[in-house]
Structures are given as structure tokens and as C-alpha cells.
Amino acid sequence: MKTGQFGIDDTPVFVIDQSRCIGCEACVQACAECGTHRGQSLIHLERVDRAASTQTAPMVCMHCEDPTCAQVCPADAIKQTEEGIVQSALKPRCIGCSNCVLACPFGVPKYVAEFDQMMKCDMCTDRTAEGLTPMCASVCPSEALWYGTIEQFRDTRRGTLFRDFLFGRQQVRTKVYTVIDDALAGPLDVLADGRRSWLDDPFGLEETVPR
Amino acid sequence: MARPPLTDDELIARYGPHLNEAPPGGWNAGIEVDRVVKTHCCFCGQQCGIKLKVHDNAVVGFEPWYEFPFNEGKLCPKGVKRYLQGSHPDRLLHPMERDPAAPGGFRQTSWDHALERVVAEIRRIQAEHGDDAFAMLSGVSLTNEKSYLVGKFARLALHTANLDYNGRFCMVSAGTGNKKALGIDRAPNPWSDIPLADVVWVAGANVAETFPITTSYIWRARDRGAKLIVQDPRVVPLARTADLFLPVRPGTDSALFGAVLHVLIERGWLDHEFIDAHTVGFDEAAAAVADMTPAWAADITGVPAARIEEAAEWWGTAATGMMLHARGIEQHTKGVDNVLAAINLGLATGKFGKPGCGVSTITGQGNGQGGREHGHKCDQLPGNRDISNPDHRAAVAAVWGCDEADIPGKGMPAEEIIEAIHDGRIKGLLSICFNPLVSAPDANFTREALDKLEFYTVIDFFLSESAQHADVVLPGSLHEEDEGTSTSGEGRIIKINAAVTPPGEARRDWEILVDIARRLGKGDLFSYANTEQIFDELCRASHGGTADYTGATWQRIEDEMGLFWPIPEPGHPGTPRLHEGGRFAHPDGKARFHPVPFKPSAEVVDDDYPLLLTTGRVVSQYLSGTQTRRIAALVAQYPRPLCEMHPRLADTIGVVDGDLVTVTSRRGSMTLPAHVVTTIRPDTVFIPYHWPGAQAANQLTNRAVDPLAKMPEFKVTAVRVERAGGRGATTDTRDLGLHEASS
Numbered sequence: 022m023k024t025g026q027f028g029i030d031d032t033p034v035f036v037i038d039q040s041r042c043i044g045c046e047a048c049v050q051a052c053a054e055c056g057t058h059r060g061q062s063l064i065h066l067e068r069v070d071r072a073a074s075t076q077t078a079p080m081v082c083m084h085c086e087d088p089t090c091a092q093v094c095p096a097d098a099i100k101q102t103e104e105g106i107v108q109s110a111l112k113p114r115c116i117g118c119s120n121c122v123l124a125c126p127f128g129v130p131k132y133v134a135e136f137d138q139m140m141k142c143d144m145c146t147d148r149t150a151e152g153l154t155p156m157c158a159s160v161c162p163s164e165a166l167w168y169g170t171i172e173q174f175r176d177t178r179r180g181t182l183f184r185d186f187l188f189g190r191q192q193v194r195t196k197v198y199t200v201i202d203d204a205l206a207g208p209l210d211v212l213a214d215g216r217r218s219w220l221d222d223p224f225g226l227e228e229t230v231p232r
Numbered sequence: 233m234a235r236p237p238l239t240d241d242e243l244i245a246r247y248g249p250h251l252n253e254a255p256p257g258g259w260n261a262g263i264e265v266d267r268v269v270k271t272h273c274c275f276c277g278q279q280c281g282i283k284l285k286v287h288d289n290a291v292v293g294f295e296p297w298y299e300f301p302f303n304e305g306k307l308c309p310k311g312v313k314r315y316l317q318g319s320h321p322d323r324l325l326h327p328m329e330r331d332p333a334a335p336g337g338f339r340q341t342s343w344d345h346a347l348e349r350v351v352a353e354i355r356r357i358q359a360e361h362g363d364d365a366f367a368m369l370s371g372v373s374l375t376n377e378k379s380y381l382v383g384k385f386a387r388l389a390l391h392t393a394n395l396d397y398n399g400r401f402c403m404v405s406a407g408t409g410n411k412k413a414l415g416i417d418r419a420p421n422p423w424s425d426i427p428l429a430d431v432v433w434v435a436g437a438n439v440a441e442t443f444p445i446t447t448s449y450i451w452r453a454r455d456r457g458a459k460l461i462v463q464d465p466r467v468v469p470l471a472r473t474a475d476l477f478l479p480v481r482p483g484t485d486s487a488l489f490g491a492v493l494h495v496l497i498e499r500g501w502l503d504h505e506f507i508d509a510h511t512v513g514f515d516e517a518a519a520a521v522a523d524m525t526p527a528w529a530a531d532i533t534g535v536p537a538a539r540i541e542e543a544a545e546w547w548g549t550a551a552t553g554m555m556l557h558a559r560g561i562e563q564h565t566k567g568v569d570n571v572l573a574a575i576n577l578g579l580a581t582g583k584f585g586k587p588g589c590g591v592s593t594i595t596g597q598g599n600g601q602g603g604r605e606h607g608h609k610c611d612q613l614p615g616n617r618d619i620s621n622p623d624h625r626a627a628v629a630a631v632w633g634c635d636e637a638d639i640p641g642k643g644m645p646a647e648e649i650i651e652a653i654h655d656g657r658i659k660g661l662l663s664i665c666f667n668p669l670v671s672a673p674d675a676n677f678t679r680e681a682l683d684k685l686e687f688y689t690v691i692d693f694f695l696s697e698s699a700q701h702a703d704v705v706l707p708g709s710l711h712e713e714d715e716g717t718s719t720s721g722e723g724r725i726i727k728i729n730a731a732v733t734p735p736g737e738a739r740r741d742w743e744i745l746v747d748i749a750r751r752l753g754k755g756d757l758f759s760y761a762n763t764e765q766i767f768d769e770l771c772r773a774s775h776g777g778t779a780d781y782t783g784a785t786w787q788r789i790e791d792e793m794g795l796f797w798p799i800p801e802p803g804h805p806g807t808p809r810l811h812e813g814g815r816f817a818h819p820d821g822k823a824r825f826h827p828v829p830f831k832p833s834a835e836v837v838d839d840d841y842p843l844l845l846t847t848g849r850v851v852s853q854y855l856s857g858t859q860t861r862r863i864a865a866l867v868a869q870y871p872r873p874l875c876e877m878h879p880r881l882a883d884t885i886g887v888v889d890g891d892l893v894t895v896t897s898r899r900g901s902m903t904l905p906a907h908v909v910t911t912i913r914p915d916t917v918f919i920p921y922h923w924p925g926a927q928a929a930n931q932l933t934n935r936a937v938d939p940l941a942k943m944p945e946f947k948v949t950a951v952r953v954e955r956a957g958g959r960g961a962t963t964d965t966r967d968l969g970l971h972e973a974s975s
Contacts, residue, residue: 043440060259162444
């Protein structure tokens, strides 16, 4: 029934571009429809500060190359697949201690009391194994969540892909990419005028506008 | 006697809205799938492709349809959860009659009895008060086939002039403006033109919440370096990253457009060759904006003059540009003016008929485009023909096999029908797919009107708030229970496929209408065996009209993933982009400029009502909410209306986020929590309109209409806002990290 979108020679990557998020929650709703965890959404969607902005931020598991959650798990319950997908805690092993919840630098794992188990995004392994896009990136209307090859991204999208983070002294490389503005990738023109945006004063309340 | 038989609470207890939480059998039932049906979302005019998973005659889930070119699998939350409207506990399964003594206020009856009573009441009312005293209201969630059938049914079976549709509250200003300026009522571009634009100007369209999929098209343009201009009283989600934001005061869009045209002329950013070769009326339009300087417009619109000049420069100097507008500029007593003023900007700069160029409405309702072409508008016949034009009438009469004189003339538009019911000129009503009690302006007036009907019958799948007033309720079909076509906002005819059959005794809508026609003695005019036969007749009836479907067949529509009309002959490839080569649909092939002087809205602020209310939608709800207020996950996203206001306004009222406020207009008042955000103009409040009763924003809105389009002014209401005392919830307490289903 299903037809793969990606062949075996393709190596699609998952990309999050938070700036494109419109907060519609299609990802949240679609995640809960996934065949392996029906009724449970495993994606995060944060309202950053609704009083000040409509900015929202979706967050899937970043699938770290050397995952902190697994490092701190006393029960060795968090495993990676060969493809580098970090999975939810193995149910028989998980002791519900929440070390992973506290340790993850991205705040991804959640301890679900109802199941006494840590659960998190597994990158829709049931779909990606068949060459299909994960559910959230399938439906995302703004392509803030995106799945495809790096070549496709560079051909069609603006922004620079990025996956190395420094948390204090801990360096983390993730399987999932984020996007930063090309301008921020440098070199930085330090003598240029400061960038002024209408966002500083959306309604012209500070400008000398005839009212 | 069209009063609700019981109290609201009693009716809600029996007929909902109840919340459907999970697919049939619950989340843990496992997903056995018998088949997967390729069809489309039942909600907005984007008409996204979707695959529905079916088991045991129930829709149990969805799968993205990656191959459908418009949305490539993308869906908004409504599309994801749409399948939960099926197998719903509130689904109407039997014909019912009003009976205050019966449990729930309605008594189950047989189809035969229900339809005989409907026919007897139609005959009685028409005999006593004239044919036009029985009216019909329809809606454009219906397929093209059903929309066409409704038009023919009302004119030939009911023999009433008074048929109109809910697009009167949605797309009708755009349609009227497009016809006047361009000679044709269709979006001029396929959406694939948006990524080719160097400037995308979104005017009065909360794209992220009401047409979410269009966001990806706009970003594809931006990925190429396009600039984005957003014109809105609120910093809507798409506006947050816009290159330029025009924070227009509600009701002043035409002043803004006028000032932009003024600047284009002053700076010479015009396409004279295009204007001379392909348009008429430029001089008159230019004269009308001679005094509309950016400084003048800044005062009226609240948009800083420098931003108006910058918008004009971007639009005027870009090689390609698309303006997308929606209800924000259209739902006004000058909605047609606003649309004409927007089109003037496209004509002045030659931005029509070329890749990446156009000024286009974004059609709101599911079949808002197709539904408004084939004859359930009060002034229209199939093929977007004019019911007052003798040649058009004769052409349609020939297809219908009737005398031209048998087709009634132009009827009343929707709001006038409601007013005529209120003042007693209309006594009977049949409605389908329309919930005016929630969607029409001045809800208290609408309720009084429905109460006054001598007889009201409703075809619906849930007991909507309007249907609670019905004498006879006829259980019709959901989108996934019937097949046909719809025409999306870009003018693409697409195929809707049935996934399941109607449950219980519910029937397909078209079968109900054909049965009533037969009982009215008009069966010979409605002898269809299936909806494909209705489509074939529709295509014949559209032949030679502007909305020409002649070459369309169901087979082609499916094989070619949709067809763009006009398709004037068999084998014609369809017409994705209109006006190529500068050929417009007026007889002389030229587009019309229109002079648009600025006019104030029907209501302006004063000491008693010092603030502007504007209404609209949220992403998780659709129109009057008959479907989406019954799906738990969508309700959880935005459970109740909130009154958005700027902290400066909140300070003057003395409220903080979550405090209850009472919003009062000249027609009514409502109390709801204040949602204090810096993303709205300080002189404006916003309330979404999806809810009924005490939560209905339309208790406040104005029945004043556009003189041409008859569109009510939903976007501008003068109100006052006062502290009510008490607190309500505005904060979203859900944990979206792990969003648990309850079963």
C-alpha cells in the first residue's frame, strides 16, 4: 500500500527551522496518529511568549550522536538504532527515575506516569524504514519541520544547516539539523548599521505618525 | 413554529456538541485497514489531498497523500483530525420531527412521513403566501454536483426565487470585484505562481491559521529571495517574519491601497504599455487617488507613511508580484471597493497574466470556488451565468428541459432572506449546509427570525444550532459519504471520493433533494441515477458560460490530479493561469480600472463605542464549528473565544490577561476572558466567531452589507470593552510535550 518517497541510495535528514513555525499544531495532531503510538503525541510545541509574540517552536528529538539521555540512564534502557535513532526507554528496563528527563540538553524525554516509562520522538522509524517521511514533517504546512536530502535542502531552501551545539563544556552533535540565518553564518559586518525591523514597533506607536 | 423544543442545555445534552476523542474502537484497537481512499479535506478552500483509511465502513485514520500536487501530503490540524467527524455519537441517523414532549425534543419518524410533511408545508405556504415565501439557504461545503442540484431544485422544484448560499458571508465581495474588473470570477493564478513572485503581499488574510498550506508556497518564494508584505491589524503568525508589516486599522484598506496607487503614479512605477494595451479607466482611477498621499493615508489607516511608500516601491519596482487577499479586506460594506482597489495595483503595474503575477482572493470555504459558479447564488445560473440575462436563462433552460419562463428571477441574498423571515415576508425555509445562527451577523436578530418561521426543515448530519429550530430534521451525508467534485481556491476541479456509506437511515444529500422534487411532482426533471450524471449535466449547463466545465470528466479529473477551468471543449488541457497575454474576460478583452474613493465603514467609533472589533477564525476551528467543535483534539487547541487586546488597552480598562471583560456593541454584548497580547493594534479587539449562544461573536456584529455584493461587515464593529469582574482561562495548560488521548 505504501510507496516510499526515498530510495536506498538517498540519505534524507530531518531539519527544523523554528522561524517558519506558525503554531498550527498539525505536527502535534499528526504525531498522535502514528501507527506505533496512536493517541500519544511525542512532539513538543512551545509557545515562546504569547503575550509578546506569536512565535512558537516545534521540537522533535534531536537524536544526538552520543545521547546524554542514554549516558545517564542507570538501567541502560535507552538504545540507539543502527541508523542513529535514539529510542524511547525499553519498557522492561525503564525504572522511571527521570535522569534522562533532567539530563537531556534539549528537554525532549518525558516520563509518562501512566505507562511508567520514558517516551520520546523516535523519528517515526516505522515510516522512515519504508522510505516515508515522518508524520510531523509530512503534514507541516510551513515546512518548519522538513525531511529530505541535504542536496534538496541546499537547492531549494535558504539558511545554513547546523547540528553542533555547545552546552557549557559539553559538545553535542545531533542527527537532526536546525537552520540558522545565512547572515549569522558570517562574516559579520561589524561596521554596518544595526538592523532595524518593524518588529521593534509593529504598530508605529513610537514613530511620529500623525494619528 | 420554529423554536427550539427544549432549552439549549437539554438539546446539547442529547445532540451535542459532544467530543469525539478517538477513532472507532479506541486508539488501542489496532489499525486494521480494508482500503485507503484518495480524496480531499472537507474543510477550507485549499482542498488538500488526503488518504482516508477505512475499516468496516468506518474511517479509522488518515495517511498523507504525497502525490497530490497542491499539498504534497501537508495538512493542517483540522485536516489531520477531520476523520473523527465520522462514527460520531452526535451523528443524526433518522429523520426527526420537533416534539417538545419527546426525549431530546425531537421524535424519530419515517422518511416517508417526514418528506410528505415537508412537501405539504411547502405547498401550504406557497399557496397562502406565494412561491417566494418559501426560501432555501445552501452552503459551499457541498460538492459542485450538489451545488448545481440545489440551484436547479430551488428554481424548478420549489419554484422560489429566494435561494442563496453561505458564500454570501465569505467570498462574494471578491467574486463581485473580480467580475467587474477582470470579467471573470476565479483566482487568476494557480498556486504554483506564488513561488515565482518577487514580492508577495498578503492583505487581510491570516494565512497561517486559515489557509495553512499556502504558507509553504509563500516560503518557497522567500527562499528565492522574495519580499513578504503583510497587511493586517494583528501580527498574525505569518506576519511575525514578514519583511514589511502594514498594521492597518480595520475598515481602512482602500485608503491604504489608494495611497499606494498614488505613490506608484507619483514615482512613475507604472507599466504604461500594459495599461494602454489591456485596460480601460486608468485616468479615472488615478484621479480618485490624486489626494491620497501617504501622509493622508497614515492618518486614516494608522500605517506609518514610510511603510506605505516602501510597500509601493517594492510592489512597483518588482518584476513579478502576487497579492493574496481574503476576508480581511472583503467582509466590509466596501468589500467590493477594497477588492477593486487591490486589483488596480495589479493592473497599474502589469501584474496579471504572467508567471508569478496576480492579485488573487484566497477562497475560504471548501467548495467556495466551485459552489459559487453553478447556481445556488440568488443571482446566478450554472456556468457563472446571470439569472437576469435572457440569453443565459435560455441556455440553461435548454439543458434543464424547461421553459425559460419557468426559471424564477433574481432572489434575495442571504442576509435579506433572514431579514424577510424576521419581517414575515418569508414563512418557510429549507436549509442545507448552513448554520446562520452562528455565521450570520447580529445573532440575536437571526434567532428571532428563525423563531418566526412557520415551517423550517434542515438537511444536516449533526443538529447544528440553527437545526435546533427545525420542525423537521433530515439526516444528510458527510463529505466522506458521497462522491462528486469540488473546485479549489486556485480554480482546480478535484474529485471527492466516498469512503463509507451514510450510517443508519441517513441519506446522501442529493437523494433527499431528488426525493422531495419527485414528491413535488417534478421528478422528471431530476431523474439522476448517480452524481456523475449530475456532473455531466452540470458540464453541459456550463458550456459557453465563463465557468466552462465542458471538457471535464470525472475520469480526467482523477487521472490529471485536477483540471483548471475554463475547459471549453473535450480534450482541452484546462487553464491554470488566466489573462495570459493580457486578455481579460470582458467582451473587449480589456480589464477595468475602477475609481475607489475612500468611504468610512458603516459603524465608526464614537464616545459610547470607542473601539473596533474585528472577527475571524482560529486554526483549529472551521466556520460555525458544526464539525470541528465536535472533535476533542481540535477543541482542546482553542476551547472557547477570547478577546484579544493590546496591553495599552488592557491598562486603560484595568484588566490583565485572563480577566473577564464585557464587549458591547449596538446590538448585543458578551462576556469573555481578555487575552492580553502585544500583537494587535491598541484600538482594536479581536474575537473568533466559531461558537454559538453566549459565546457568539456575531451577537455583536453589524447587518450592514456591501451595496453590490451584499456581504455583511463582519470585520468592523464599534464596541466598548469593560471589566466584568471574575477570571477566565487564557493560558494553554496542555502539555504539548506529551499530549495524551483519554481513551
